[in-house]
Amino acid sequence: MKNKYSVFSLIKNALSQHENWQQAWGNPEPKKEYEAIIVGGGGHGLATAYYLAKKHNLKNIAVLEKGWIGGGNTGRNTTIIRSNYLWDASAGLYDHALKLWENLSQELNYNVMFSQRGVMNLAHNLQDVRDLKRRTHANRLNGIDAVWLNTEEVKKFCPIINTSPDIRYPVLGGTLQRRAGTARHDAVAWGYARGASEMGVDIIQNCEVKGIKRNGDRVEGLETTKGFIKTNKIGVVAAGHSSVIANMAGLKLPLESKPLQALVSEPVKPIIDTVVMSNAVHAYVSQSDKGELVIGAGTDSYVSYTQRGSHNIVEETLRAILELYPIFSRMKMLRQWGGIVDICPDASPIISKTNIKGLYFNCGWGTGGFKATPGSGDLFAHTIANDEPHKLNAAFNLNRFVSGDLVDEHGAAAVAH
Amino acid sequence: MFLINCPFCGERDQSEFSSGGEAHIVRPKQPTELSDDEWAEYLFMRKNIKGIQFERWNHVHGCRKWFNVVRDTSNDKILSVYKMGEKPPVNYK
Numbered sequence: 001m002k003n004k005y006s007v008f009s010l011i012k013n014a015l016s017q018h019e020n021w022q023q024a025w026g027n028p029e030p031k032k033e034y035e036a037i038i039v040g041g042g043g044h045g046l047a048t049a050y051y052l053a054k055k056h057n058l059k060n061i062a063v064l065e066k067g068w069i070g071g072g073n074t075g076r077n078t079t080i081i082r083s084n085y086l087w088d089a090s091a092g093l094y095d096h097a098l099k100l101w102e103n104l105s106q107e108l109n110y111n112v113m114f115s116q117r118g119v120m121n122l123a124h125n126l127q128d129v130r131d132l133k134r135r136t137h138a139n140r141l142n143g144i145d146a147v148w149l150n151t152e153e154v155k156k157f158c159p160i161i162n163t164s165p166d167i168r169y170p171v172l173g174g175t176l177q178r179r180a181g182t183a184r185h186d187a188v189a190w191g192y193a194r195g196a197s198e199m200g201v202d203i204i205q206n207c208e209v210k211g212i213k214r215n216g217d218r219v220e221g222l223e224t225t226k227g228f229i230k231t232n233k234i235g236v237v238a239a240g241h242s243s244v245i246a247n248m249a250g251l252k253l254p255l256e257s258k259p260l261q262a263l264v265s266e267p268v269k270p271i272i273d274t275v276v277m278s279n280a281v282h283a284y285v286s287q288s289d290k291g292e293l294v295i296g297a298g299t300d301s302y303v304s305y306t307q308r309g310s311h312n313i314v315e316e317t318l319r320a321i322l323e324l325y326p327i328f329s330r331m332k333m334l335r336q337w338g339g340i341v342d343i344c345p346d347a348s349p350i351i352s353k354t355n356i357k358g359l360y361f362n363c364g365w366g367t368g369g370f371k372a373t374p375g376s377g378d379l380f381a382h383t384i385a386n387d388e389p390h391k392l393n394a395a396f397n398l399n400r401f402v403s404g405d406l407v408d409e410h411g412a413a414a415v416a417h
Numbered sequence: 418m419f420l421i422n423c424p425f426c427g428e429r430d431q432s433e434f435s436s437g438g439e440a441h442i443v444r445p446k447q448p449t450e451l452s453d454d455e456w457a458e459y460l461f462m463r464k465n466i467k468g469i470q471f472e473r474w475n476h477v478h479g480c481r482k483w484f485n486v487v488r489d490t491s492n493d494k495i496l497s498v499y500k501m502g503e504k505p506p507v508n509y510k
Contacts, residue, residue, distance in 0.1 A: 243465035254461035256438065257490075302436035305467045305491050310418035312432040345461050402457040 005109055024190060025197035030204050033230040034062045036384055037222060038237060039209050039245060041065025042074040043185070044362060044369065045237035046192035046203070047377020048384070053199040055378070056385035061201045062231075064224060066208035070189030073239050073369065076307075076339035078262050078284065078296040080275050081371040082119040082180035084146050086135050089395035089407050090348060091142040096392050097375025098179060104374055110191030112183045113289065117274050119180035120149070120157060122324075124169040124280040132175045139177070149174050158276055160327050167323050169281050182275060182286055188373055212249040218357035219249070235360045235384045240305065240340025242363035249356055253363065254401045255342040258299040260367050261309030263336040267291030271327070281320035293331060295321060299341060299367060309338035341366050346400075348407035351380050351393040360384050361398065419493050424500050425480045437473030439463050440485050441505065467491050469509050 003009070003022045013021055036052060038045045041063045052058045063069075081101055083094035105112050123129045132148070139146035154174045155163045163171045193203055204226065211223035212234065221230040236245045240257040267290050277284035277296075284296045297317035300310050314336060322329055344350065344364035349372070351362045362380040365372065379393040389397060400406055422428045445451050445459055464470070470490050475483050487497040487509050497506045 241467065243463070244467050247464070247466075252458070252462040252464065254457075254463065255465050256463055257465055257467075302431075303438070303465060303470060303472070303490050304493055306493050308418075308493075310431065312418065342465075401461040402453045404453075 024194040025203055028202045028204065030062060030064075030202065030207065030224070030226050030229050031060075033060075034202070035060040035231070036233040036235065037061070037229060037231045038063045038235045039222070040072075040237040040239065041069040041189075041193070041203060041205065042072050042237065042239060043070065043188045043192065043373040044239075044365075044376045044380070045235075046189055046196055047373055048235055048237060048362065048380045049201045049203075049377075050192045050196040050199070051378045051381035052385060053196060053201055056381055058385065059200060061196075062229070063196070063201060063203045064207045064209060064222070064229075065203070065205045066225075068205050069193050069203060070186055073339040073341065074185055074189045074373075076262065076337055077185055077370040078286070078294050079182040079185045079370060080119060080180075080277070080284070080286065080296075080368075081114070081183055082177050083144055083371070084119070084121075084135065084139050084175065084177045084180065085409060086138050087407055087409065088142060090409055091139065091144055092392050093349075093375060093379070093396065094372055095142070095144050096379070097372045100374035100378065101183065102179075104183075104188075104191070108191035108195050110187060110194060112187045112191055114181065114183040116179050116181040117286075118157075118176055118178045119275040119277060120154065120174050120176045122154065122161075122174040122276065122278040122280075123172045124278065125172065128280055129172050132173070136175050145177055145179050147176050147178075149176055158272065158274055160272060160325050161276065162324055162326055169320075169323070171324075180275070184289075185370060192377070209245060209248070212245070212359070214249065214356065217355070219359050232358045233360070233384055234358060235362065235380060237362045237380070239363065239365065239369070240342050242342050242361065246361070249354075249359055251354060251356070251359075253350070253361070253398075254345055255364055256303050257305060257340050257342050258302065259304050259306060259309040259338040260299045260341045261297045261313060261336060261338040263295050263297065263314065263333050264288070265293040265295070265328075265331045266334050268293070268331070276324075278320065278324065281324070283317045283320035283324065285321060285325070292334065293328065295333075299343070305340055307338045307340055309336075341369075343367070346406035346408045347410040349376070349396055350398050351376065351383060351389065351396045352398040353383065353387065353389070354398060419495065421474060421486065421495060422498050423476045423479060423482075424484050424498055425482050426476060429476070429479060433476060433478040435475045435477040437475055437483065440471040440473045469496065471505055471509075
């Protein structure tokens with residue numbers, strides 16, 4: 001790497017008042033033709049380009065981003081990373097990603113601030129208890145660390161939780177994955193962008209795709225706001241806008257795009273050193289390194305591309321947070337925002353070829369794509385380079401909606417929807 | 418979040434309603450004749466339009482009746498509301 005970051009580069013640049021740091025990634029104009037084009041410069045798209053260049057030796061790759069890199073859902077999520085999914089296919093996919101996370105800062109020479117602070121999922125009724133215990137067993141059979149905690153152990157692990165039996169949704173226990181945690185979301189996009197740019201990937205920002213040129217059953221290129229770009233391989237990683245791109249190619253996807261929102265509080269001293277999620281009351285919370293509480297809310301029930309989210313959803317979430325953590329009752333919320341998430345009927349992603357040759361889709365991550373960023377990029381790169389899925393993403397094909405072989409993670413995987 | 422003009426009750430808060438998704442997906446007349454592809458199309462595939470979308474809503478915390486709405490999903494503006502069984506307005510595409 002040309003400009004390797006290290007303690008020595010930090011000292012050297014400190015001596016020159018930090019005025020000589022190199023630009024971390026380039027800002028090129030698009031070429032006429034590429035071997036492969038990735039549509040969408042979020043974490044997943046940049047990771048895809050990175051692994052295409054690194055593991056599959058493609059030399060001529062572009063990433064097109066209609067806004068700025070990491071400005072979509074990569075910069076809007078609540079940064080939770082975990083792999084405690086119920087079904088074997090999901091466990092394989094998300095744990096592959098978690099293993100890559102564990103070495104990502106070293107791999108990218110960029111501090112993604114991955115922090116394995118643990119993720120705890122709470123149970124509030126007997127069915128939750130049964131479901132979460134079942135998932136704990138399934139996780140362990142798949143080699144994923146998971147433990148069941150009773151109410152006292154939950155209280156011990158996170159003392160600020162209200163475990164009184166008198167509350168509307170009492171805490172009857174929970175599961176804990178200690179290897180799970182959080183990472184700095186922007187750094188993931190920036191780290192992959194820098195790594196990909198270093199290997200010659202063109203990252204083209206402010207370039208929106210307007211159309212897909214087809215010749216019969218294969219793709220020939222993309223119409224963009226910066227002109228026509230020729231290519232035989234298009235990997236679409238457009239999150240909430242996946243259906244918009246699919247419609248350009250005359251495809252329909254099994255997706256609905258909905259606003260999902262999150263909010264952060266004013267910064268306070270360290271008070272919660274883990275991530276706590278609760279499906280039944282629909283609230284999850286962690287604390288950022290700056291000290292803000294990061295709170296995730298639910299999705300709106302209707303299709304919308306407005307990146308806002310409804311007030312009543314925030315109200316429901318905060319009601320649940322206040323009952324579980326009475327200590328937060330005087331906290332002020334500083335910011336609230338929404339991102340558009342593309343939700344599949346089975347709450348599992350699509351990393352797949354399509355019936356149009358050279359057109360690949362990586363979408364449907366719904367409310368929980370951030371955690372999979374490295375794994376998703378790695379497997380999607382494999383799928384594009386070999387025109388065949390990797391065994392870890394074979395189950396996540398588009399054809400499962402025809403065959404009926406769904407990977408039904410709705411509710412089963414402690415997924416907060 | 419927005420207001421919806423229920424054709425039976427008048428203007429109410431969106432939180433009183435439940436979204437039924439894309440409208441005018443016709444239930445297959447002879448389900449036994451359907452191929453797997455046709456089932457997938459009927460059950461799962463959606464236009465998921467960014468822009469003007471025809472959709473169904475139910476006034477679940479009100480009259481509990483279903484009706485259709487034309488809404489621009491890029492800004493949540495409602496352009497038209499019409500009852501079930503009525504022809505969709507033709508001036509929106």
